[in-house]
Amino acid sequence: MQEKVRELWPELDWIADPGLREKVLATWVKAFELSPLEPRDLNEIPFTLLVPNCPITFMEHKRCVVHIARQAAQSMKEFLGRALPIDVDTVIAGAILADVGKLLEYEKAGGKARQSPRGEALRHPFTGVAVAMACGVPDAVCHIIAAHAGEGDLVKRSTEATIVHHADFMSFLPFKNLKK
Ligand SMILES: [Fe+2]
Secondary structure, three states, X not given: OHHHHHHHOHHHHHOOOHHHHHHHHHHHHHHHHOOOOOHHHHHOOEOOOOOOOXXXXXXXXXXXXXXXXXXXXXXXXXXXXXXXXXXXXXXXXXXHXXXXXXXXXXXXXXXXXXXXXHHHHOOHHHHHHHHHHHOOOOHHHHHHHHHOOHHHHHOOOOHHHHHHHHHHHHOOHHHHHOOO
């Protein structure tokens, strides 16, 4: 499973701290153990159930978010870093883990993914934090998982969580506005 997760996520290698990289990898492995989905499903299922007939896959969307978040963090560090400390490792780890809880939010029916009863009770920010904490992921990264989505609007987001939140939404909201 570790190898399959590494194939899904070449961006794991961007995490400079080897201990953090291993914990992020372990979280994805554990989430697959708890999920009805398999790694190859993530290259097929749509990234959101909120956009009808969404043409973009889970992995295309999530990898795009990680790429945007990393580049944004680096640019902000370059120009604003004198006044605004940013931990790029935390941004990358948080972006890779933001939706890991979706593995526990979905179930497969007729070859398609749909929200499971567990997903209805506990959206992926909650289940994502549970799995990540069990794998020893640091609180600053769990905070990003917890606060990346709409629920996080009620939370004072860290700088790193703000970056991941916007990277996520700028690659999601335009799809809602696409002309059919
Ligand atoms: Fe999400």
